[in-house]
Amino acid sequence: MTVIYLDNNATTRVAPEVLEAMLPFLREAYGNASSMHGFGGNVGKFISEARERTAQGLGCSPEEIIFTSCGTESDNTAIFSAVRSQPEKRHVVTTRVEHPAVLNVASHLEIAGYEVTHLKVDELGRLDVQELEDSLRPDTALVSIMHANNENGVIFPLERIAEIVKSRGILLHTDAVQTVGKLPIDLQKLAVDFLALSAHKVHGPKGMGALFVRRGVPFRPFMLGGHQEKGRRAGTENVAGIVALGKAMEMAAAGIDEENSRVKALRDRLEQGIMDTVPDVRRNGDPESRLPNTTSLAFKYIEGESILLMLDQHGICASSGSACTSGSLEPSHVLRAMGVPFTFAHGSIRFSLSRYTTDEEIDLVLRELPGIVSRLRAMSPFTGNDETAAGCAC
Amino acid sequence: MWDYTDKVRDHFLNPRNAGPMDDPTVVGEVGSLACGDALKLFLKIDDTGRITDATFQTFGCASAIASSSVLTELLKGKTVDEAAAITNKEIAMELGGLPREKMHCSVMGQEALESALKRFRGELEPLVKPEGEIVCKCFGVTDVQIRRAITENDLTTVEEITDYTKAGGGCGECVLDLERILAETRGTEPAKPKPAAPKRKLTNLQRMQLVTKVIDEEIRPSLKKDRGDIELLDIEGAKVLVSMRGACSGCPSSQLTIKELVQRRLRDAVDPDIIVEEVRS
Numbered sequence: 190m191t192v193i194y195l196d197n198n199a200t201t202r203v204a205p206e207v208l209e210a211m212l213p214f215l216r217e218a219y220g221n222a223s224s225m226h227g228f229g230g231n232v233g234k235f236i237s238e239a240r241e242r243t244a245q246g247l248g249c250s251p252e253e254i255i256f257t258s259c260g261t262e263s264d265n266t267a268i269f270s271a272v273r274s275q276p277e278k279r280h281v282v283t284t285r286v287e288h289p290a291v292l293n294v295a296s297h298l299e300i301a302g303y304e305v306t307h308l309k310v311d312e313l314g315r316l317d318v319q320e321l322e323d324s325l326r327p328d329t330a331l332v333s334i335m336h337a338n339n340e341n342g343v344i345f346p347l348e349r350i351a352e353i354v355k356s357r358g359i360l361l362h363t364d365a366v367q368t369v370g371k372l373p374i375d376l377q378k379l380a381v382d383f384l385a386l387s388a389h390k391v392h393g394p395k396g397m398g399a400l401f402v403r404r405g406v407p408f409r410p411f412m413l414g415g416h417q418e419k420g421r422r423a424g425t426e427n428v429a430g431i432v433a434l435g436k437a438m439e440m441a442a443a444g445i446d447e448e449n450s451r452v453k454a455l456r457d458r459l460e461q462g463i464m465d466t467v468p469d470v471r472r473n474g475d476p477e478s479r480l481p482n483t484t485s486l487a488f489k490y491i492e493g494e495s496i497l498l499m500l501d502q503h504g505i506c507a508s509s510g511s512a513c514t515s516g517s518l519e520p521s522h523v524l525r526a527m528g529v530p531f532t533f534a535h536g537s538i539r540f541s542l543s544r545y546t547t548d549e550e551i552d553l554v555l556r557e558l559p560g561i562v563s564r565l566r567a568m569s570p571f572t573g574n575d576e577t578a579a580g581c582a583c
Numbered sequence: 584m585w586d587y588t589d590k591v592r593d594h595f596l597n598p599r600n601a602g603p604m605d606d607p608t609v610v611g612e613v614g615s616l617a618c619g620d621a622l623k624l625f626l627k628i629d630d631t632g633r634i635t636d637a638t639f640q641t642f643g644c645a646s647a648i649a650s651s652s653v654l655t656e657l658l659k660g661k662t663v664d665e666a667a668a669i670t671n672k673e674i675a676m677e678l679g680g681l682p683r684e685k686m687h688c689s690v691m692g693q694e695a696l697e698s699a700l701k702r703f704r705g706e707l708e709p710l711v712k713p714e715g716e717i718v719c720k721c722f723g724v725t726d727v728q729i730r731r732a733i734t735e736n737d738l739t740t741v742e743e744i745t746d747y748t749k750a751g752g753g754c755g756e757c758v759l760d761l762e763r764i765l766a767e768t769r770g771t772e773p774a775k776p777k778p779a780a781p782k783r784k785l786t787n788l789q790r791m792q793l794v795t796k797v798i799d800e801e802i803r804p805s806l807k808k809d810r811g812d813i814e815l816l817d818i819e820g821a822k823v824l825v826s827m828r829g830a831c832s833g834c835p836s837s838q839l840t841i842k843e844l845v846q847r848r849l850r851d852a853v854d855p856d857i858i859v860e861e862v863r864s
């Protein structure tokens with residue numbers, strides 16, 4: 190059975206060109222970039238090239254890029270660096286809908302005695318910029334706000350946020366793991382101090398990320414050891430991964446127009462098609478400002494895992510907004526923060542497309558999904574019974 | 584992705600006896616949408632006390648649907664007494680096993696069956712009142728359910744209790760009680776209780792004033808941010824009676840808000856013995 194992969198916010202297929210670019214470094218060119226001999230040392234120039242390509246994709250300078258192992262490491266590095274470089278400041282601002290790579294660091298800081306403000310979102314997943322402004326204090330060390338949300342695709346007004354935060358002289362970090370390659374990013378205009386990205390979300394391999402650190406921003410390394418990355422991130426370079434990231438970033442930058450037109454049109458067709466044929470569906474997230482490849486739809490009266498498994502029977506891969514594990518059959522923290530009613534939240538499904546998604550794949554989903562939903566609804570004790578199903582997620 | 588057996592997959596993809604029943608003799612119900620799974624079991628029972636037909640409606644994941652489906656198969660043709668002997672273990676075994684974390688789906692089957700049979704015997708009012716004391720407020724699990732899960736499944740840890748009953752999987756406030764019930768049921772030494780928080784000596788008037796102050800100045804503004812509200816109805820000794828308002832009224836998570844936010848804050852600020860209870864109007 191062919192796989193119809195509509196879970197690209199979780200990970201993406203490695204682009205064939207990216208794979209080609211990295212293979213030599215897993216085969217013959219296996220030298221260590223730190224070695225004194227030419228065999229190893231020569232790979233150093235490929236690292237520089239990849240750094241340039243990555244920087245170009247972000248509109249920054251190569252020296253502002255630190256290669257890391259993933260988006261999580263980049264987020265962790267940025268946050269810990271910001272608080273360690275300003276030990277007198279004990280307040281951090283973030284949102285309730287961040288990725289665990291930020292939220293869990295925030296909880297860790299809270300345990301360590303920091304005060305953390307978690308900004309709310311409204312029912313469309315939007316931030317209140319005024320609330321952000323009001324939360325800033327003289328002792329705020331960092332504001333960490335994602336560029337776009339992985340679950341509902343909602344894009345936060347980062348330029349406006351940057352204006353506010355920077356006018357107060359506070360450091361600003363953004364987790365841009367979901368936006369790099371999908372939205373144009375120009376760090377000359379976007380005044381963030383740190384920006385995290387991950388290769389496997391842009392058709393690169395897993396286990397590779399990067400962190401942008403604006404020139405002049407105080408920095409404390411997260412990983413200590415050798416002198417790699419100018420001492421800012423120790424550890425033998427993952428040369429193949431770095432080269433792959435460089436290639437992936439180059440391709441992503443070239444593919445942004447496509448993402449914004451073809452992929453968006455496919456996404457809209459999928460979304461509209463489902464909403465036209467399936468009753469009692471609602472969209473999670475701001476329709477105005479969201480990623481071109483993402484749609485999160487909530488199917489009333491039924492539960493996400495069941496939908497996913499039935500889709501899986503047709504080779505369709507998507508993801509659910511509910512963590513159906515022991516004791517936490519809870520809708521995701523993002524859906525809860527948005528106040529999505531339980532009737533809908535448990536049945537939320539995210540489809541996220543990529544440059545490889547085809548028209549035929551969307552057709553197949555549109556063909557199969559309505560039947561799946563009605564089969565499950567026929568089995569649900571809540572179908573059509575809003576009274577027993579009522580509830581809110583406050 | 585869960586590691587489901589072929590039989591679970593089969594019953595999920597081709598559920599037997601799915602859908603409501605016309606004219607059932609009796610219906611058993613458990614769970615709620617807020618909890619993330621629910622099961623309605625319909626039984627037709629003839630004059631000799633034999634189950635001639637069984638169907639179900641389930642809201643939940645694949646293993647919840649599979650457990651319900653296999654249960655209806657197990658029930659058909661059994662007498663009421665034979666059916667009463669079916670346990671969650673049997674449901675899970677019939678499916679070739681369930682992932683540990685999904686065992687509560689089989690427990691849900693057993694409970695729906697029990698509720699149906701009790702109704703059949705006239706032991707249950709139309710609205711089911713759970714037997715025993717609610718221990719886990721997040722998921723409405725009683726001590727009777729917990730003890731039974733422990734004995735019937737030979738559970739030895741609190742994590743296992745959570746896997747089988749969901750108790751303890753929310754705010755975690757019931758974990759100490761779960762430890763105690765586990766120890767009692769297994770006849771082992773109870774885990775050492777945490778040292779009690781030092782008590783403040785407050786007069787009734789002081790306590791009332793302090794509770795009102797904390798609710799007005801801290802709790803209410805934070806609920807209002809989420810379009811909710813709270814009203815202080817009465818204070819009886821250590822018991823604080825409140826009513827949730829606005830977006831919080833009728834919210835299935837209001838118990839969580841009351842225990843997590845209101846009670847915890849009042850215990851910290853006023854008296855560690857405070858118990859907050861919601862009066863639903």
Ligand code: FES
Binds near residue numbers: 758
């Ligand atoms: S988890 Fe049991 S009371 Fe919250």
